Amino acid sequence: MADELARQIIDNIKAHAEPGGEEITTNTELTALGIHSLELTEIIFDLEEAYGIEIEMNTVDAWSNLKNVGDMVEAVRGLIAAKKA
Amino acid sequence: MRQRVVITGIGGICGLGTDAAAIWEAMRAGRSAIGPIENVELHELKVRVGSQVKALPEHGIDRKQLVSMDRFSLLAVIAAREAMAQAGLQPGQTNEWRMGATVGVGVCGWEAIEENYRALLLEGRNRAGIFTVPKVMPGAAAGQVSMALGLRGPVFGVPSACSSANHAFAAAVDQIRLGRADAMLAGGTDAPLIWGVLKAWEALRVLAPETCRPFSADRQGLVLGEGAGMAVLESYEHARARGAEILGEIAGVGLSADASDIVAPTVEGPEAAIRACLADAGLNPEDVDYLNAHGTGTKANDQIETAAVKRAFGEHAYRLSVSSTKSMHAHCLGASGALEMIACVMAIREGLVPPTANWREPDPECDLDVTPNVARERPVRAALSNAFAFGGTNAVLAFRRV
Numbered sequence: 286m287a288d289e290l291a292r293q294i295i296d297n298i299k300a301h302a303e304p305g306g307e308e309i310t311t312n313t314e315l316t317a318l319g320i321h322s323l324e325l326t327e328i329i330f331d332l333e334e335a336y337g338i339e340i341e342m343n344t345v346d347a348w349s350n351l352k353n354v355g356d357m358v359e360a361v362r363g364l365i366a367a368k369k370a
Numbered sequence: 371m372r373q374r375v376v377i378t379g380i381g382g383i384c385g386l387g388t389d390a391a392a393i394w395e396a397m398r399a400g401r402s403a404i405g406p407i408e409n410v411e412l413h414e415l416k417v418r419v420g421s422q423v424k425a426l427p428e429h430g431i432d433r434k435q436l437v438s439m440d441r442f443s444l445l446a447v448i449a450a451r452e453a454m455a456q457a458g459l460q461p462g463q464t465n466e467w468r469m470g471a472t473v474g475v476g477v478c479g480w481e482a483i484e485e486n487y488r489a490l491l492l493e494g495r496n497r498a499g500i501f502t503v504p505k506v507m508p509g510a511a512a513g514q515v516s517m518a519l520g521l522r523g524p525v526f527g528v529p530s531a532c533s534s535a536n537h538a539f540a541a542a543v544d545q546i547r548l549g550r551a552d553a554m555l556a557g558g559t560d561a562p563l564i565w566g567v568l569k570a571w572e573a574l575r576v577l578a579p580e581t582c583r584p585f586s587a588d589r590q591g592l593v594l595g596e597g598a599g600m601a602v603l604e605s606y607e608h609a610r611a612r613g614a615e616i617l618g619e620i621a622g623v624g625l626s627a628d629a630s631d632i633v634a635p636t637v638e639g640p641e642a643a644i645r646a647c648l649a650d651a652g653l654n655p656e657d658v659d660y661l662n663a664h665g666t667g668t669k670a671n672d673q674i675e676t677a678a679v680k681r682a683f684g685e686h687a688y689r690l691s692v693s694s695t696k697s698m699h700a701h702c703l704g705a706s707g708a709l710e711m712i713a714c715v716m717a718i719r720e721g722l723v724p725p726t727a728n729w730r731e732p733d734p735e736c737d738l739d740v741t742p743n744v745a746r747e748r749p750v751r752a753a754l755s756n757a758f759a760f761g762g763t764n765a766v767l768a769f770r771r772v
Contacts, residue, residue: 319433321434321438323438323501324434324500324501327499327501
């Protein structure tokens with residue numbers, strides 16, 4: 286289910302990841318990315334501007350609830366939907 | 371009986387070289403690293419010279435740690451890894467809860483401060499980089515060194531401006547003497563070649579336009595540089611028990627404060643620190659062969675330091691070899707004392723006093739033997755290293771052959 290939003294998030298993650306690593310999909314565990322947790326949070330925040338949304342997410346809460354890339358995509362999708370509503 | 375504290379590994383990075391051996395080689399040759407600042411956006415600054423690490427060595431630090439570090443922390447980690455490798459200490463083999471780190475920092479993470487102010491105020495971004503807080507904080511270098519090397523004992527940053535590294539060594543010596551640690555990584559770091567920092571120093575009007583000429587009558591001030599130096603300190607017993615090669619000993623520490631003025635030094639403060647250091651080390655003035663001076667190259671510092679050395683050493687002041695290696699690596703602020711540690715340890719090991727480079731004219735107010743321009747061979751039984759600072763915080767170390 287690599288839709289547009291997922292593709293964009295994965296592209297953003299790739300820009301921060303070690304080049305030549307394993308392919309990143311929505312099933313990739315966040316801890317397997319080799320990216321600092323703060324940097325991953327910043328990748329989500331970078332989407333604020335792209336989608337005109339405000340992401341009210343406490344870093345600690347975010348990381349206790351998100352396990353893989355797909356969870357990250359769905360969290361952002363939820364915020365976008367909430368904005369439209 | 372108190373623990374003796376010995377040095378079993380040294381590491382360094384600065385304009386002179388990207389490891390301790392290269393730095394010492396340049397010091398022996400009296401080569402100055404001061405030159406035009408490249409790789410940094412200087413905007414409209416008048417100051418254009420410094421001592422810069424032109425290219426980082428292959429360091430193999432993983433990306434996840436790298437993105438969380440300001441340059442001053444990165445330099446500290448590179449130097450710490452070198453010192454640790456030379457010492458042959460392995461966390462896991464040695465009890466990592468008994469190994470710590472103290473890292474002196476004079477100015478902290480201004481690379482991140484600068485980037486963020488420019489992005490927010492000039493480029494219209496609306497949030498700061500997420501790593502800004504952990505990158506900027508002065509204690510970051512100590513924390514990053516502990517993470518890079520797996521040190522889980524006493525770990526903390528030591529900020530006291532230009533004497534930070536010597537205070538960090540003093541604090542590390544204390545941890546070992548007090549029995550809180552068996553081994554400590556200690557030293558200092560700074561990366562002040564940043565527009566905002568240079569602009570602030572420019573305002574003080576203490577920067578030399580061309581180069582640093584300590585103790586020379588025509589000296590015009592100090593030059594800023596970036597770098598880091600680190601040493602592995604261990605209790606003598608710990609080093610002997612694991613068969614480590616002992617490079618030297620930190621025999622004593624002397625601390626004092628001027629309690630006078632935030633920028634103008636006194637003679638009494640430095641004199642008291644030198645006297646306290648000799649007493650702590652159990653050395654008489656005539657036991658010391660080399661003094662690595664604070665020697666910033668400002669009119670006031672060099673004159674006052676000369677007076678303090680004469681008062682503390684008496685007649686022996688004229689038989690001492692003195693030099694300011696800041697003439698070569700520049701004033702690296704929080705790192706200065708740590709780079710000067712390399713000079714002292716190697717001077718003792720090789721029986722060679724590194725020179726004061728760029729020296730041109732005798733100054734009657736600075737009439738000690740300042741080893742002008744050319745290194746001097748002489749046996750060095752013990753060496754003192756002076757560090758004084760804005761704030762009047764003086765810290766002097768005594769190094770001795772083991």
